Amino acid sequence: MYVLDKGARFVVPRTELTYPGHNMKLHVTAADAVKAPVDHVMADFEDACPYEFKGDKSRKVMVEALNTLDFGKKVVTVRPNNIHSKFFKGDMEAIVLGAPNRFHGIMLPKTRGPEEIGEVSKLLDDLEKRGGWNYRLQIESLIETPHALIKAYEIATASDRMCGLVFGIADYAANLGIREIVENQNQNFHYSKQAVVVAAKAAGLHAIDNVYLRLWRNTDSPERVKELQAALREKNVGAANLGMDGTWVIHPQQAEIANACYTPSVEQVEEARRVIKLYHEKGGGSMADPKSGEMIDEATIKIGLMDLAKGAQAGMVSDPELRDWSAKSREITGYDILELMRRVA
Numbered sequence: 001m002y003v004l005d006k007g008a009r010f011v012v013p014r015t016e017l018t019y020p021g022h023n024m025k026l027h028v029t030a031a032d033a034v035k036a037p038v039d040h041v042m043a044d045f046e047d048a049c050p051y052e053f054k055g056d057k058s059r060k061v062m063v064e065a066l067n068t069l070d071f072g073k074k075v076v077t078v079r080p081n082n083i084h085s086k087f088f089k090g091d092m093e094a095i096v097l098g099a100p101n102r103f104h105g106i107m108l109p110k111t112r113g114p115e116e117i118g119e120v121s122k123l124l125d126d127l128e129k130r131g132g133w134n135y136r137l138q139i140e141s142l143i144e145t146p147h148a149l150i151k152a153y154e155i156a157t158a159s160d161r162m163c164g165l166v167f168g169i170a171d172y173a174a175n176l177g178i179r180e181i182v183e184n185q186n187q188n189f190h191y192s193k194q195a196v197v198v199a200a201k202a203a204g205l206h207a208i209d210n211v212y213l214r215l216w217r218n219t220d221s222p223e224r225v226k227e228l229q230a231a232l233r234e235k236n237v238g239a240a241n242l243g244m245d246g247t248w249v250i251h252p253q254q255a256e257i258a259n260a261c262y263t264p265s266v267e268q269v270e271e272a273r274r275v276i277k278l279y280h281e282k283g284g285g286s287m288a289d290p291k292s293g294e295m296i297d298e299a300t301i302k303i304g305l306m307d308l309a310k311g312a313q314a315g316m317v318s319d320p321e322l323r324d325w326s327a328k329s330r331e332i333t334g335y336d337i338l339e340l341m342r343r344v345a
Contacts, residue, residue, distance in 0.1 A: 024065060141165055
């Protein structure tokens with residue numbers, strides 16, 4: 001979870017838009033609320049940046065974009081080249097010293113273990129002090145190797161700057177020798193995706209699913225566009241059912257469908273509100289819901305609380321209401337799932 005505005009706002013991203021950081025036009029699009037209706041943007045120095053732009057060329061564009069564009073309420077992050085790259089330190093110095101208080105976090109690629117998170121955190125301590133930052137940058141880590149997956153919980157808990165884990169399917173599949181990464185990916189990578197979810201949630205972090213690599217074009221037939229949109233929806237509904245909080249997107253065209261997959265419907269929010277209210281009015285314990293006939297108890301109510309928390313992210317539930325239900329849960333059980341999962345700041 002990103003904690004922003006000195007604790008006044010928190011964001012569990014449903015959509016994280018990644019794009020090449022050397023291209024100013026793409027920065028402008030990413031900043032636009034209408035053209036890119038996402039929760040989070042991530043400008044990339046690494047895989048999406050051509051060789052000829054690595055180093056000073058891309059850094060100059062990135063710093064200009066961060067200092068001149070208004071990204072509104074979006075979480076703004078940067079993916080530097082990985083920590084073992086000759087470009088890494090220069091990338092970090094350029095953006096942290098060149099754009100103080102203008103973005104929110106670092107997306108660390110190719111993470112191998114918790115010691116790398118500790119190293120990046122210490123570097124940020126120094127750079128933030130030198131740059132005059134008035135808040136601390138947060139870290140999301142890409143889990144994209146088998147080694148990282150095995151150490152995912154250690155990575156997630158390596159620094160109090162950590163806020164999320166992201167499953168990077170392409171590099172991960174390459175390490176395993178798997179060629180197909182689009183079709184049936186939630187089945188073929190079921191263990192790996194849910195391992196990332198479990199590690200993230202055990203540490204109180206958000207978990208973000210990988211990109212869907214197929215895009216539709218203006219020249220595609222309406223039938224082909226519908227087919228690709230249905231596949232995008234299927235992939236993300238499946239990932240949400242595995243516990244992912246959101247997904248990377250590689251083009252703004254994917255944003256609307258992806259946002260919907262990680263957002264409860266109005267009907268689901270109302271149903272969660274109704275059941276939670278009924279449960280407390282009846283004094284708790286185990287009971288049959290008179291509307292559905294299903295048994296509900298404190299454990300099942302927590303599912304409703306998580307729906308309300310996701311609804312709050314989408315502006316469907318007020319923060320005071322969410323905090324009130326959170327406090328009731330804590331008062332009764334001493335165990336507040338929204339605090340444990342860092343869904344309330």
